[in-house]
Amino acid sequence: MLPRSIRKNWDLYLLVLPVVVYFILLKYLPMYGIQIAFKDFSASKGIWGSDWVGMKHFIRFFHNYQFWTLIRNTVEISGFQILVGFPIPILFALLVNEVRGRWFKKSVQSIAFMPHFLSTVVLVGMVMAFLSPSTGLVNHVIRLFGGEPVYFMTEPAMFKSIYVLSDVWQNMGFSSVLYIAVLAGIDKHLYEAAMIDGASKLKRLVHIAIPCLVPTAVIMFIFQFGTIMDIGFEKIYLMQNDLNRASSSVISTYVYEMGLLGSQFSFSAAVGLFNSVINLGLILIVNQLAKRAGGTSLW
């Protein structure tokens, strides 16, 4: 017999049921499939019936000649991404917060949001169109100043900068919303008190606005740092070509190539699992450190 509180409220449990079923089937059931990382998956035997092989695939990956390249590219791209992409939205929010004119403030924000709504395909398409060696705008400018056209997209040394800078262009405005909202919520009395004390605008920024942002910024940083090994597949894959592969191969694109294009299901599942475990470990460690250092943490 169910407890009375559940019987009385049965339709509440009915409402949450589809969501629970969704998470079980679409999120937790795939975790059951992780076991193929320790097996030799064969389609005829299925996930459960395939033979166990222990750590074979992991060892193969650790000894793979690409192992360090993949790790390095993954960490470098997202490290660079954090280094540039984390502070810029904060700076942008601080600037916007200083604007008094409502019309100007609104225009800046609306325009800065716009690129966020472009799809990854469109963004990469735009980048390629602008950087094209023969027809692109950037190379027209370079030629105008007497320079030689640069083959941006096929140059491995350029890949990471293009990736990160185009991301800043696309997401700076959107990532700043949260900070702008926090700044807008600061108690006006703090500013008034500072003005009475004769603090300049710059001083008010340094002593009021920035300290108020720190807790939010710490949380966002934890999040981003925790995902340093978890670089998204979508954009890298679109920007990748045979010539820039030396700096554009990352773990997620490797898993896709080996697993879905090359049908090495068990091996790529092992690579993916290795990556997921590191991601999970990182975010737990970073969160713990933040908790100990400043008392702000995710949970």
Place this chain on the structure above:
Amino acid sequence: MDHAGRTSSRGDRLYDFVIYAILTVIMLGTLYPLLYIVSASFSDPLSIVKGELWLLPKHVTLGAYEKVFQNRDILIGYRNSLVYLAVGTAINIMMTTMGAYALSRKDLRGRYVLVLIFTFTLLFNGGLVPTYLVYKNMLGLYNNLWVMVIPSAVSVWNLIIMRTYFQTSIPYELQEAAFIDGCSNVRTLTSVVLPLSMPIIAVMTMYYGVAHWNSYFTALIYLDDDWRQPLQMVIRSILIREDMGSMTGGEGESLVEQQLLVEGMKYAVIVVSSLPMLLLYPLVQRHFVKGVMMGAVKG
């Protein structure tokens, strides 16, 4: 004292000037690539290739748009994307609303455990290959409409944002009053809570809708048939793989003519595919910041 006051205000004026100057540069830097794309889409492709286009359209023509709207692949992709967007977002909103309402109720037993179980999937998941095998072989999610709408049916973030909205913005007394009047939970949700939740539903519709419209990853991995491909996959072959033959229809034009045509089409395709989402944004902009703030409140 007086002296100090004056220098600080002169400092403040310089400070304001610097801030407005930086923001103006940011605004122009964000707008310019977008304006260039729009101008290029209305220009004679030859002038783009030769680098004559800087800001305003050169030799205005609608040729590129004509080609785009005559292209069967693009039209099919557009139709498919609209279907995925409509069906997908409807499922998203229904599932998220039901789940969020139940989780917002204090009388739902075990709601903390449920939130924990849901949130864990953000930190750890099956990974690409196990997920692929389970979806395809165990759940039948492959090369059909369902794979485009079911795997993304609920986002944990949006679920938590909406739950927080229900908890903080809908007076609990109103729900209590409905119960005293004999309403069931379902009735309370539909006739008391939902009418007060239009701002958050608008924001959710935008989040989910943009995600559906812009994604190509699921289609890349799970769709086989050409006629099922969403718009993003079609424009990927135009913008990034420069798959020329399939686009121009090859009506006996020379190779150079075809290349020019594709060059012009690229920009028109970007405009045509991005416009719906850019137009959607102003409609929900008012509610947007509030939605983001909801997400920031720790759950």
